[in-house]
Amino acid sequence: MSRVGLRLSGVACVRGGRLLFRGVDLAMEPGGSALLKGPNGIGKSSLIRICAGLLRASAGMVERHGRVALTDERLALDMEQPLRAALDFWARLDRATAQALDAALEAMALEPLAQVPVRMLSTGQRKRAALARVIASGAPIWLLDEPGNGLDDAALGLLGDAVAGHLARGGIVVAASHQPLPLVTPVVMAMQDHVAAEEGE
Amino acid sequence: MTVLLTLAARDLRQAWQSAGLWLPVAFLLLVASLYPFAVGPDAALLRRTGGGMLWIAALLASLLPVDRLVAPDRERGVLDQIALRDIGEEMVVLARLIAHWLGFGPALMIATLPAAALLKLDGATIALLELGLLIGTPALAALGLLVATLTAGLRSSGALSGLLALPLAVPLLIFGAGTLGDGSGAAFKFLGAASLLLVAITPFAGGAAIRAGRE
Structure with missing residues (x-):
């Protein structure tokens, strides 16, 4: 992890001809975490996708150092495959070791389900599988869009532990959530503050 | 290279599990067995027209798996997850092209043998047909994949795929069926050229289509 960072300055997003937000600034250093808050449809997911480079910002700058x-x-796991094999496909693209994948499965308490086909998993188990992929990837920047959805209290605890461990190792976490997440001292960004004023300017 | 192999192996496995592999084969055999019912059991007529008819059947069979080539992975976020790993869309489409051809080209060529027998084609024609399909099926695979990347995410993409692909397939059909009656080998060269062109542009055009469709 050499020189990890994520920096947004003056980022705006237009979707379907509508200005969702503008003037979003965010500077993340190693060990930093941010929590994007706000009601449905305010642009949390779009901002996460802009951070990931999957969506272009309509204005402003996005600088990213380090893998994401x-x-x-969306689960993006092959439904017919056993869980471990489905995750292994992504681990190989990430050049992650088998040990890293096993550790990630353990971190999300998924080892008993390793041989179960993905389609048999419940909502919460699928969410944990997606989180295990993030953990196994070894990427320094984690972007979590509603990571707590469908998770029970025990799984939320596992998520909190995984995030805390990642931050302690100098990683960066940006999470979007409408519900409280077990993040330690995050930068909280209320997306409402960046909604374009309808009148005025 | 390992990335390409990993992607292609996964695509091939997906095609196998979604039962998409036997569909073009069954279609080709079905058409070949229906054709004599339609034109009558005149062996000479079947022999003269059967080769060209098998080319049309192969072309239509190549359109059958189009709707599962790209759209499901786009919807389920697989393409986005691959993009996050700094793997170019061109690589994704190239891997998919290899997997798609492997899953469909050889199977179609094998199915052509019993189909040719049903149409009473002679050995020389079958040999020409198989050689033509060997050169032409990569182009059919590329064309199907290209159309799949262009229509992914659209409603009623199935009908649109046919409308988009069939006009583009006209050169393949002309030169492919042309190889059967042409002794000079010129049709093979044109077929090869058309095939190379489609295979070469598909990764770039398809990659651009996937990127443009990411909204």
Whole structure:
């Protein structure tokens, strides 16, 4: 992890002809975490996708140093494959070791389900599988879009532990959530503050 | 290179599991067995027209798996997750092209043998047909994949795929079926040229289509 960082300055996002937000500044250093808050549809997911480089910012600058791992509402795991094999495909693209994958499965308490086909998993288990992919990737920047959705209290605890461990190792976490997350001292960004004023300017 | 192999192996496995592999084969055999019912059991007529008819069947069979080539992975976020790993869309499409051809080209060529027997084609024609398909199926695979990247995410993409692909397939059909009656080998060269062109542009055009469709 050499020179890890994520910097947004003056980022705006237009979707479908509508200005979602503007003037978003965010500077993340190693060990830093940010929590994006706000009601549905305010642009949290779009901002996460802009951070990931999957969506272009309509204005402003995005600087990213270091690999990115993302989890959003889409699982992106092959349904017919056993869980471990499905995750192994991504681990190989990430050049992650088998040990890293096993450690990630353990961190999300998924070892008992390693041989179960993905389609048999429950909502919460699938979410944990997506988080295990993020953990196994070894990427320094984690972008978590609603990571707590569908997780029970025990799984939320596991998520908190994984995030804390990642931050302690000098990683960066940006999470979007409408519910409280077990993040330690994050930069909280209320997206409402960046919604364009309808009148005025 | 390992990335390419990893992607292609996964695509091939997906095609196998979604039962997309036997569909073009079954389609080709079905058409070949229906054709004599339609034109009558005149062996001479079947022999004269059967080769060209098998080319049309191969072309239509190549369109069958189009709707599962790109759209499901786009919707399930697989393409986005691959993009996050700094793997170019061109690489994704190239891997998919290799997997798609492997899953469909050889199977179609094998299915052509019983189909040719049903149409009473002679040995020389079968040999020409198989050689033509060997050169032409990569182009059919590329064309199907290209159309799949262009229509992924659209409603009623299935019908649109046919409308988009069939006009583009006209050169393949002309030169492919042309190889059967042409002794000079010129049709093979044109077929090879058309095939190379489609295979060469598909990764770039398809990659650009996937990027443009990411919204």
